[in-house]
Amino acid sequence: MSSNNPPRSTHTVASRLTLWYALFYTLFCLVMLLAVTAVMNSNAVKRMDQYLSAEIDEFNAIYETDGIEGLAKEFRQEAEAYGAQKLFCRLLSPNREPRLTSNIAGWEGLDAELRAVAVPTVPLQPAFQMLYPAASPFNARMATLKTADGHLLQFGINLQSENRSRQKIQRFLIIGSVLFLGVSTLFSWVVAQRAMAGVKAVTRAVSFTRKDALDQTLPREKKGREIDDLVDAFNGMLARIQSLILEIKEVSDNVAHDLRSPITRMRGAAETTLMGPQEIEPYREMGSTILEECDRLTGIINITLEIAQAESGLLEIRRNPIDLYALLTDAAELFQPVAEQKNIRLDVRIAPAPLTLPGDQTRIQRVVANLLDNAIKYTPEGGEIVLAATADKQSVRFSISDAGPGIDPAETERIFERFYRGEQSRSSQGNGLGLSFARSIVVAHGGTLTVENNPDHGCTFTATLPLVPPETR
Numbered sequence: 001m002s003s004n005n006p007p008r009s010t011h012t013v014a015s016r017l018t019l020w021y022a023l024f025y026t027l028f029c030l031v032m033l034l035a036v037t038a039v040m041n042s043n044a045v046k047r048m049d050q051y052l053s054a055e056i057d058e059f060n061a062i063y064e065t066d067g068i069e070g071l072a073k074e075f076r077q078e079a080e081a082y083g084a085q086k087l088f089c090r091l092l093s094p095n096r097e098p099r100l101t102s103n104i105a106g107w108e109g110l111d112a113e114l115r116a117v118a119v120p121t122v123p124l125q126p127a128f129q130m131l132y133p134a135a136s137p138f139n140a141r142m143a144t145l146k147t148a149d150g151h152l153l154q155f156g157i158n159l160q161s162e163n164r165s166r167q168k169i170q171r172f173l174i175i176g177s178v179l180f181l182g183v184s185t186l187f188s189w190v191v192a193q194r195a196m197a198g199v200k201a202v203t204r205a206v207s208f209t210r211k212d213a214l215d216q217t218l219p220r221e222k223k224g225r226e227i228d229d230l231v232d233a234f235n236g237m238l239a240r241i242q243s244l245i246l247e248i249k250e251v252s253d254n255v256a257h258d259l260r261s262p263i264t265r266m267r268g269a270a271e272t273t274l275m276g277p278q279e280i281e282p283y284r285e286m287g288s289t290i291l292e293e294c295d296r297l298t299g300i301i302n303i304t305l306e307i308a309q310a311e312s313g314l315l316e317i318r319r320n321p322i323d324l325y326a327l328l329t330d331a332a333e334l335f336q337p338v339a340e341q342k343n344i345r346l347d348v349r350i351a352p353a354p355l356t357l358p359g360d361q362t363r364i365q366r367v368v369a370n371l372l373d374n375a376i377k378y379t380p381e382g383g384e385i386v387l388a389a390t391a392d393k394q395s396v397r398f399s400i401s402d403a404g405p406g407i408d409p410a411e412t413e414r415i416f417e418r419f420y421r422g423e424q425s426r427s428s429q430g431n432g433l434g435l436s437f438a439r440s441i442v443v444a445h446g447g448t449l450t451v452e453n454n455p456d457h458g459c460t461f462t463a464t465l466p467l468v469p470p471e472t473r
């Protein structure tokens with residue numbers, strides 16, 4: 001036998017979840033890194049510009065009060081205090097010729113760079129620029145101020161140390177992100193594993209369920225509501241399968257048991273005829289016996305299947321409004337001739353108010369016919385049968401009371417079993433399927449069919465059917 005199982009997925013749900021979480025965390029870290037770096041850079045530039053602005057204003061004040069000599073002294077002092085590599089100061093004439101420059105020996109390429117920069121047009125308002133001297137490994141921030149007499153003051157700061165500390169922070173952030181990514185992915189994996197543990201437990205339990213033991217139920221292991229729901233759904237399905245299998249087994253047992261006698265009868269008839277005189281008459285009789293038995297068999301098979309379908313919930317019940325008054329009076333009329341043969345009175349006691357119930361008209365008719373047939377069969381000559389019906393807000397009830405022997409209390413439930421026939425009824429005609437069929441149909445309508453012995457004699461079968469079918473409530 002070849003297996004048609006679809007190919008198994010190679011990825012577990014836990015690994016997929018972990019992958020998605022990892023992807024999400026990576027994106028999150030990247031966005032955070034970019035955002036933090038952007039904010040850090042803009043803050044650093046803002047701070048630097050404030051400092052440059054203050055310094056260049058001071059240079060301008062010195063230039064205005066002490067002239068070019070005072071400024072030269074100030075440039076020297078600045079270079080000495082911070083180091084010539086750290087900053088540069090320049091004063092340019094209005095036609096951009098350097099008049100005063102601090103020591104820029106360490107600033108290779110600065111001169112060329114400075115010639116290219118734009119200068120402010122409005123006096124006393126500093127303009128800021130980033131400088132990337134071509135030959136220098138670092139960059140600088142520079143402020144340029146146009147003095148009142150049209151000279152240009154330039155003051156630049158090497159950003160090497162700022163860059164270094166920013167790189168340090170960035171490195172720290174990257175390492176932190178990678179660690180966070182690792183830890184959170186591990187954590188996600190553990191969480192996903194824990195979440196899936198319940199599903200794995202159910203799978204294990206299902207795999208260990210003995211193949212022949214459908215009455216087993218999986219225990220709820222309190223691994224979360226979803227898992228409990230899964231267990232409940234599985235147990236529910238197991239119960240349904242079990243009931244269907246029992247149903248099939250029962251039907252096959254019944255069929256095997258009850259088909260044997262008609263088949264034996266047919267075989268007996270054929271054998272006797274074949275061994276008897278070879279005349280047309282016995283063969284005719286055999287043919288009609290076999291026909292009768294075949295019809296009986298077909299009836300038994302059909303009704304058994306219908307009961308099995310109704311009991312397993314597979315029977316399609318059409319729900320149309322049924323006029324119960326009409327249905328019961330029609331049934332009484334139909335059985336009138338049979339009742340008359342035994343001198344039995346059929347009494348329909350129904351209030352003339354309309355009694356409508358939703359249901360499968362043909363099948364309810366057959367239920368009534370079965371009950372009425374039994375009532376006539378078991379009621380002695382001259383007796384009385386009463387058909388009655390009542391209704392309340394929720395249900396409609398109809399009953400058939402007879403004047404027969406009643407039901408032995410020990411048999412009250414057994415009479416509804418398939419093929420069960422009471423001790424005293426074995427001699428009378430029947431196959432023991434009538435009541436079983438009636439109850440399965442009433443139950444399929446969401447109702448009940450019960451029997452009670454009457455106080456004086458006989459018994460009453462009562463069917464209670466809901467006005468609103470259970471599944472639409």
Ligand code: ADP
Nearest residue numbers: 374378404415421422425430431432433434435
């Ligand atoms: P059948 O009538 O073919 O035997 P049913 O399923 O209709 O099969 O009934 C099952 C058994 O219930 C009958 O054999 C009989 O013993 C008992 N029974 C049914 N209806 C009545 C009744 N109205 N009065 C007494 N016994 C009944």
